[in-house]
Amino acid sequence: MAHRPESKAPPEVFYDSKEARKYILHAHTVDVQTRLAERALELLDLSSSARTTTSPALILDLGCGTGLSGDVLSRAGHFWVGMDISSAMLAVAVQRDVDGDLIRQDLGEGLPFRIGSFDGAVSISVLQWLCQAERSEQDPRTRLFMFFMTLYACLRRGARAVLQFYPSHERQIEFIFTQAKRAGFDGGLVVDYPNSSRAKKFYLVLRAGPPDATSRAPRAALPPSSETVPTIAPERRLQPAGKPDSASSSVATAAVVSPAQRYAHRKTSPRSALAVRRFIEKKRARRLRQGKSVRPASKYSGRRRSTRF
Amino acid sequence: MRLLTHNLLICPVHKKPLAIRHVTSVDIIAVEYQPQFILRMIPRLDWSLLREAALAVESDCIDALPETPPRPQELEFLESTNDEVERPPVMAALQRLLLETHVVVGQLHCEHGEYYQIDEGIPNLLADAAVYPSEKVSAQASGAPVDEETAIPLDEQTGS
Numbered sequence: 001m002a003h004r005p006e007s008k009a010p011p012e013v014f015y016d017s018k019e020a021r022k023y024i025l026h027a028h029t030v031d032v033q034t035r036l037a038e039r040a041l042e043l044l045d046l047s048s049s050a051r052t053t054t055s056p057a058l059i060l061d062l063g064c065g066t067g068l069s070g071d072v073l074s075r076a077g078h079f080w081v082g083m084d085i086s087s088a089m090l091a092v093a094v095q096r097d098v099d100g101d102l103i104r105q106d107l108g109e110g111l112p113f114r115i116g117s118f119d120g121a122v123s124i125s126v127l128q129w130l131c132q133a134e135r136s137e138q139d140p141r142t143r144l145f146m147f148f149m150t151l152y153a154c155l156r157r158g159a160r161a162v163l164q165f166y167p168s169h170e171r172q173i174e175f176i177f178t179q180a181k182r183a184g185f186d187g188g189l190v191v192d193y194p195n196s197s198r199a200k201k202f203y204l205v206l207r208a209g210p211p212d213a214t215s216r217a218p219r220a221a222l223p224p225s226s227e228t229v230p231t232i233a234p235e236r237r238l239q240p241a242g243k244p245d246s247a248s249s250s251v252a253t254a255a256v257v258s259p260a261q262r263y264a265h266r267k268t269s270p271r272s273a274l275a276v277r278r279f280i281e282k283k284r285a286r287r288l289r290q291g292k293s294v295r296p297a298s299k300y301s302g303r304r305r306s307t308r309f
Numbered sequence: 310m311r312l313l314t315h316n317l318l319i320c321p322v323h324k325k326p327l328a329i330r331h332v333t334s335v336d337i338i339a340v341e342y343q344p345q346f347i348l349r350m351i352p353r354l355d356w357s358l359l360r361e362a363a364l365a366v367e368s369d370c371i372d373a374l375p376e377t378p379p380r381p382q383e384l385e386f387l388e389s390t391n392d393e394v395e396r397p398p399v400m401a402a403l404q405r406l407l408l409e410t411h412v413v414v415g416q417l418h419c420e421h422g423e424y425y426q427i428d429e430g431i432p433n434l435l436a437d438a439a440v441y442p443s444e445k446v447s448a449q450a451s452g453a454p455v456d457e458e459t460a461i462p463l464d465e466q467t468g469s
């Protein structure tokens with residue numbers, strides 16, 4: 001993402017089959033996208049905002065690409081629907097046999113779902129693309145508003161959307177916030193590793209509708225030496241990063257610093273055994289369809305596997 | 310595309326449900342039984358659209374689907390009997406239809422006339438991919454929905 005590809009060509013042109021293959025062959029890319037998606041899932045806070053502790057959630061993956069972010073959702077046991085504009089990226093997702101459903105659509109045209117359909121939404125490294133006008137008749141403001149309005153509508157009330165993106169400059173953050181708020185969202189910006197220009201990551205954390213009684217504000221993960229890093233209370237109303245003294249924005253901002261330690265305390269998902277089994281049954285079904293013999297499904301399928309694979 | 314996703318989908322232009330037509334390939338992919346998830350999805354469903362979809366993919370499960378969605382009291386009952394060995398027939402049908410039945414090749418038809426193609430399980434909803442068959446466009450002049458296709462032509466299905 002270093003050279004801002006969104007300023008070079010439209011997404012369906014930039015993400016051609018060569019780029020799509022590159023996407024999954026580069027171990028580093030896979031690793032980075034996977035981590036971003038894991039963090040986004042954490043920020044979705046499904047257990048409190050969507051009351052889904054006992055069952056999988058239904059999640060949207062906006063700009064799903066080759067399904068790297070979707071894999072993270074599958075591993076956590078969730079069902080997901082991914083949307084992307086690039087046929088090449090989606091073709092690789094099909095090849096990779098992702099578990100989620102895929103839809104080809106331009107996010108700037110809006111999300112084609114009935115109201116209240118999803119328990120949450122994630123979007124990894126996509127939003128900056130929507131700030132571009134690819135054709136003369138395209139207006140990024142209208143497209144972003146359309147995107148947020150239809151996203152708001154198809155989420156359950158109180159559900160969250162977590163959108164990691166690469167803002168090209170500060171005003172772009174404000175620009176995006178404005179459209180999200182117009183569409184009815186409230187929320188804030190979570191900045192991970194704010195002091196590292198390379199590792200710094202921006203997550204827009206939005207909530208659709210009035211707070212759920214049980215929903216918590218995004219929590220800042222504290223660095224090992226927390227006194228050296230200013231942590232802003234999520235309740236404080238702040239301007240997006242860099243404009244601490246302006247009071248015009250009503251978007252709450254949580255500065256979050258996330259050391260490697262963030263992952264250390266993470267428990268294994270209670271549904272991970274189940275997710276593994278879903279994968280196995282899917283493979284089994286596929287082999288069965290191809291007429292190959294498989295061992296009969298048993299209650300113990302997949303139980304011996306570790307949680308990560 | 311699972312029938313669950315299809316059920317939640319609407320036409321990006323007219324915001325109407327999309328009917329499944331001209332299905333030539335269906336996949337059945339077994340997944341873990343998810344009673345809680347299914348029960349949470351029931352209130353989000355367009356029930357008659359689900360019944361039509363079951364017919365469009367020629368699923369036997371249609372017989373186990375009541376004409377109207379189970380009511381909240383019935384859901385409680387279903388939840389209490391979510392034992393894997395004796396799944397209530399409605400639950401077994403919903404598991405199969407919503408989570409395990411995938412439309413691989415076919416079309417989505419909007420009542421305003423246009424079609425969207427489904428290939429490799431992926432519906433293409435891009436504006437310039439919508440096909441407005443010319444004869445249907447003229448039939449649309451009156452503004453009445455076109456629905457001459459209650460009988461679904463099916464060549465051959467795979468996967469079931």
Ligand SMILES: C[S@@+](CC[C@H](N)C(=O)[O-])C[C@H]1O[C@@H](n2cnc3c(N)ncnc32)[C@H](O)[C@@H]1O
Nearest residue numbers: 011033063064065068084085086106107124129
């Ligand atoms: C950097 S990739 C990220 C893919 C995936 N989220 C991941 O983390 O692996 C950005 C993706 O956004 C998609 N995209 C860009 N603009 C889009 C638009 N207007 N509508 C739908 N998808 C878009 C691209 O096709 C591409 O697959």
Ligand SMILES: [Zn+2]
Nearest residue numbers: 320323419421
């Ligand atoms: Zn339509």
